[in-house]
Amino acid sequence: MAKPNPSFSLLPGQYLFSETASRIRRHEASAPTRPVIRLGIGDVTCPLVPAVVRAMHAACDEMAADASFRGYGPDHGYPFLREAIAEHDYRARGVEVSADEVFVSDGAKSDTGCIGEIFAEDSRVAVCDPVYPVYVDSAVMAGRAGHLLPDGHWSGIVTLPCRADNGFVPLPPTEGPIPDLIFLCFPNNPTGAVIGREDLTTWVEYARRHGSVILYDAAYEAYTATPGIPRSIYEIPGARSCAIEFKSFSKTAGFTGVRCAYTVIPRELERDGVSLHALWSRRQATRFNGVSYITQRGAAAVYTPEGREQTGAIVRHYMENARIIREGLVDAGFAVYGGIDAPYVWIQTPDSTPSWTFFDRLLEVAGVAGTPGAGFGPAGEGYFRLTAFATRIDTEAAVERIRLAAETLRRP
Ligand code: MLT
Numbered sequence: 261m262a263k264p265n266p267s268f269s270l271l272p273g274q275y276l277f278s279e280t281a282s283r284i285r286r287h288e289a290s291a292p293t294r295p296v297i298r299l300g301i302g303d304v305t306c307p308l309v310p311a312v313v314r315a316m317h318a319a320c321d322e323m324a325a326d327a328s329f330r331g332y333g334p335d336h337g338y339p340f341l342r343e344a345i346a347e348h349d350y351r352a353r354g355v356e357v358s359a360d361e362v363f364v365s366d367g368a369k370s371d372t373g374c375i376g377e378i379f380a381e382d383s384r385v386a387v388c389d390p391v392y393p394v395y396v397d398s399a400v401m402a403g404r405a406g407h408l409l410p411d412g413h414w415s416g417i418v419t420l421p422c423r424a425d426n427g428f429v430p431l432p433p434t435e436g437p438i439p440d441l442i443f444l445c446f447p448n449n450p451t452g453a454v455i456g457r458e459d460l461t462t463w464v465e466y467a468r469r470h471g472s473v474i475l476y477d478a479a480y481e482a483y484t485a486t487p488g489i490p491r492s493i494y495e496i497p498g499a500r501s502c503a504i505e506f507k508s509f510s511k512t513a514g515f516t517g518v519r520c521a522y523t524v525i526p527r528e529l530e531r532d533g534v535s536l537h538a539l540w541s542r543r544q545a546t547r548f549n550g551v552s553y554i555t556q557r558g559a560a561a562v563y564t565p566e567g568r569e570q571t572g573a574i575v576r577h578y579m580e581n582a583r584i585i586r587e588g589l590v591d592a593g594f595a596v597y598g599g600i601d602a603p604y605v606w607i608q609t610p611d612s613t614p615s616w617t618f619f620d621r622l623l624e625v626a627g628v629a630g631t632p633g634a635g636f637g638p639a640g641e642g643y644f645r646l647t648a649f650a651t652r653i654d655t656e657a658a659v660e661r662i663r664l665a666a667e668t669l670r671r672p
Pocket of ligand 1: 369
């Protein structure tokens with residue numbers, strides 16, 4: 261008899277954003293008069309920029325003609341896109357990455373969720389707490405997480421606490437088991453924190469000393485505004501021999517629905533004499549048929565002068581939303597973090613209100629949806645995440661609603 265994978269039964273509840281969506285739907289069904297303003301899941305609202313649309317239309321025309329029609333693309337992405345990525349996101353910034361180290365994919369979520377497949381089953385995973393839930397849920401599915409402890413941590417996962425007192429940036433553990441795979445995400449989802457060069461160097465040195473591999477999710481890199489903050493882990497000397505980097509067009513170019521991202525694995529990254537580049541190459545060639553030609557042409561257009569200008573304007577637009585949220589909530593009396601180098605604003609719930617309670621209360625009292633911090637891990641309890649990706653009108657209206665409801669929200 262076929263047996264289901266028992267690891268899946270260890271997962272508590274639904275995926276975080278499925279759970280919040282169900283609750284919002286239930287709320288809307290019971291209170292249909294006022295539409296909910298969604299500042300929950302980080303889904304973009306600005307349309308594709310003209311440079312991208314033009315490139316996709318042209319690619320579509322190519323697909324419509326006998327002479328230029330294309331079927332399956334190259335396993336790891338078309339050379340024009342891999343080359344543009346290596347040139348503009350790395351070499352132009354003085355960082356060494358070659359086109360054949362870039363694997364084009366359909367999303368940083370898929371890649372960070374699947375990268376564990378190229379490592380030994382008993383690899384020990386470390387994650388920040390709070391954390392983008394995909395890393396943890398994928399470790400659970402892969403049987404690497406042990407069991408869920410009463411305090412919300414997993415017995416087999418090393419937790420790196422990110423709190424206000426460490427600026428939401430963890431340092432390597434000094435005791436306990438040494439992790440093999442270390443997930444770091446900066447600019448951070450959910451806290452909006454960024455990591456400085458010195459701290460990132462500490463992590464790279466730690467990984468090199470212990471043979472760990474850092475899985476560096478830089479999906480929000482384009483939102484880094486503070487000068488001197490690393491935009492890629494490969495800016496740190498030695499990172500090429502201990503880090504894999506994930507980036508995405510989702511939040512930079514409005515591709516959450518279009519789907520295109522990439523993962524960089526340097527050639528020299530090996531463990532036990534085995535090339536991790538070769539393993540991921542084998543994995544992708546077997547399990548993935550690539551991103552459509554039309555999409556890859558659209559992604560490549562992001563790197564043209566007009567594409568860069570247009571997507572840059574969108575990033576600035578979202579960061580203005582972040583400013584509106586940040587300042588509005590500070591005015592309303594909340595303790596607020598993030599939102600300066602990242603499109604997420606991380607707020608403390610008043611009087612340590614449990615974050616799911618705050619989620620329900622905010623929906624009810626203000627008609628605004630966010631994401632409860634506890635959904636990102638036990639250290640997220642007492643916090644709440646708002647995204648800057650809504651429209652300007654919705655962002656301003658949400659802040660106004662929260663401001664008007666602030667007294668009620670603060671009441672125990
Ligand atoms: C989020 O809201 O954390 C992101 O939108 C999730 C994602 O990118 O998968």
